[in-house]
Amino acid sequence: MLHTRSAARCTTCALQPACLEAEGCEQMLSAGTSLTSGWRMVRRGQPLYRAGDEFGNLYAVVSGSLKTVLFHNEGREQICGFPGVGDLVGMDGIDTGHHACDAVALEDTQVCVIPFNTLEQRCRQAATTQHHLLRLMSAEIVREQRFFMLLGRMSADERLASFLVAMSNKLSARGYSSSEFHLRMTREDIGNHLGMKLETVSRTFSKFQAQGWITVKQKHVALLDVAALRALSCQ
Secondary structure, three states: OEEOOOOOOHHHOOOHHHHHOOOOHHHHHHHOOOOOOEEEEEOOOOEEEOOOOEOOEEEEEEEOOEEEEEEOOOOOEEEEEOOOOOOEEOHHHOOOOEOOOEEEEOOOEEEEEEEHHHHHHHHHHOHHHHHHHHHHHHHHHHHHHHHHHHHHHOOHHHHHHHHHHHHHHHHHHOOOOOOEEEOOOOHHHHHHHHOOOHHHHHHHHHHHHHOOOEEEEOOEEEEOOHHHHHHHOOO
């Protein structure tokens, strides 16, 4: 269901500079100048979109989190990422006009809907908007390059450390605590994403905890020695 009233936490959004341009979100909506057409609520376990769906919108995560999943021909899946608050989702559909992966809610998740044709029009009108979108795409390319290095070159310790440091960096950039956070994804999901078996993920979490680098209580993680984790990571 699409709601026409925005409830976006605009200050945490990756597209905020392009969308707001120094005006309040509600002001822009009332003036009809906002990039967003409204917002959607996606319930836990439900897809925001599926691979093969026609592309028409980008989505800015307002609350909650998702996982993006690619499927191999033989049915195997690869979790590509875990977009959270402030992240932009859906760029995988720009190339072909259809989404290349699934985006599934890990919890009840609210997204701002950004029609791509509206964004394209804004880019033609304002060089700053175009520049900001290109920066977002460039950042996504860098993230994917680091991810491929992580899968191809790193040990289990380095992979999990990189994952935790990347999570910490992203939360810090969004104005949240960089040292304590809740992992909404399962350890199976983390293992799939990092190319690690479940038992290896659990063993590495336990190792980091025994070394005094982290504490783990169910899905709540506290980073006690970020410097040690960063020294292992590719961040």
